[in-house]
Amino acid sequence: MNVTVCGCGRWGTFLAWYTAVQCHHTVTLYGRETSVHFQQLRRTHTNGLVTLPEKMNFSSDLHNAVESAQMVIISIGAQNLRGFLQPLSPEECAGKTLVLCMKGLESDTGLRLTQVVREHLPDADVAVWVGPGHVQDFLQGIPNCMVVDSDTQAVKERVVHAFSSPLIRFYYGEDLLGNEVGAAAKNVIGIAAGMLDGLNKTALKGALMSRGTREVGRLIQAMGGKEISAYGLAHLGDYEATVFSRYSHNRQFGEDFVRGIPYDKLAEGVPTVTALLRLGSQYRVELPICQAVDAVLNGGQDANKVLSGLFLRSLKMEF
Structure with a gap:
């Protein structure tokens, strides 16, 4: 099968290799053509982490790359998706x-x-491929489980059959909306986890995971x-891959943010928290963790005060 992978960041490059x-x-x-990462990969076949096979094809012509493929994997920043799709026709x-x-x-x-x-592209077959896993672990041969979801079972089966291997075991998703929102929201939880690490409050991650899952579940249900x-x-x-791993961009961003250290990698949870608060308002769901992260990132509030207040000062029934 001919597959085109669009995106030459850490995950996109791994997916091309995989x-x-x-x-x-x-x-x-x-x-x-203007991407430094792409030029390096085309020239050396490696980004220092993933080494691509010599037979790998490279293209900077989007139309030709899409035309030649039966399946197109897209792995770019979420906020760039609309602009990326603009040149493509149904x-x-x-x-x-x-x-x-x-x-x-x-x-x-x-x-x-x-x-x-x-x-x-209203008539395109679209699937999402989400779930845990870091490039560094996969390249060491450490397997993981991920989920594929779509509007139709036929598309899910097509994707799972095309990309299953001993390295990744897929499950069929049964809730496209929930899996998309959940996959996006976990990055915001990752930023909050990093903030707790940076404040030496790592022990609160248990509460973060428990309350974060409840919060996101309520939003999914309301939607x-x-x-x-x-x-x-x-x-x-x-x-595990987002809240604890040293490889997590979102966790590291949160830690560096509260310590005043610049962070230059993509932390997808930053724009996602704005989107989640928009949805929370639209569906009338309280999202206290998202609100706390937003208050620190965009409201200039003190992280220690906000996060301590979030977890340590509320008196309420757990469920």
Whole structure:
């Protein structure tokens, strides 16, 4: 099968390697001609972490890259998805399966990423591939479980059959809305976890995980999804990789933020918290953890005061 991977960041580059080496597909890696990462990969076949096979194809022509593929994996920043899709037409994507390997919500609208795709490509087959796993662990041969979800069972089966391997075991999702919102929201929980680490309040992560899952579950249910999805692989199942791992960009961003250290990598939870608060207002769901993260990031409030107040000063029934 011909597969195109769009995005040459850490995860996108790994997916190109995984799809070629573990799944034995013919892979084209698409990147912008102006991207330093793409130029390095095309020249050296490595980013210092992932080494791509010599037979890997590279393209900076989006139309040709999409046209040559039966499946298109998209792994870019969530806030860039709308602009990325703009040049593509419904005709050239007809009969292709788009797989979103990214976690986020559009900050300006609160839309889920599949909804953004549907606005531009209403007839495309779209799936999401989310759940726990870091490149560094996979490259050491440490397997993990992930989830694939879509509007239709046929699309889910197509994606799972194409990309299953001993390294990644897939589960079929049963709640596209819940898995998208849960996957996006776990990055906000990751930022909160990093803030607790930076404040030497790591012991509060247990409370963060428990209350965070409840909070996200309430939102999913209010939006029309299944509350239990918050307890699945897309959200709670991804906490180890996001709330504790030293490889987590969102956790590290939160830690560095409260310590006043600049952080130059993508922390998808930053725009996602804005989107979640928009949804919380729209569906009338209280999101205290999201509000606390936003108060620190965007409101200039003291992180120690806000987070301590969030977990240590409330008197209420747990459930």
